[in-house]
Amino acid sequence: xxxxxxxxxxxxxxxxxxxxxxxxxxxxxxxxxxxxxxxxxxxxxxxxxxxxxxxxxxxxxxxxxxxxxxxxxxxxxxxxxxxxxxxxxxxxxxx
Numbered sequence: 623x624x625x626x627x628x629x630x631x632x633x634x635x636x637x638x639x640x641x642x643x644x645x646x647x648x649x650x651x652x653x654x655x656x657x658x659x660x661x662x663x664x665x666x667x668x669x670x671x672x673x674x675x676x677x678x679x680x681x682x683x684x685x686x687x688x689x690x691x692x693x694x695x696x697x698x699x700x701x702x703x704x705x706x707x708x709x710x711x712x713x714x715x716x717x
Contacts, residue, residue: 637669687713 640662642650690713694703703710 637666 640658690708691703691710694706694708694710698706
């Protein structure tokens with residue numbers, strides 16, 4: 623009998639696992655097993671929502687950067703992206 627609960631993201635990748643071990647065989651009551659399975663499902667849903675939100679935030683940031691870069695190129699193409707403010711160095715993390 624399987625004594626572990628795995629947490630999977632929407633793409634099916636294993637994200638985490640709860641494993642129960644004991645020095646002697648033990649019977650876990652059905653109600654407790656059901657509660658643990660429910661917890662695993664709720665945790666996986668919450669994890670998927672947070673991963674999706676992070677992906678959406680990254681996409682939004684990429685689109686914002688892309689839009690600003692296009693605006694820079696249009697205002698004083700192409701030298702304006704380095705000579706005027708804001709410039710390309712303001713858009714990306716650099717020294």
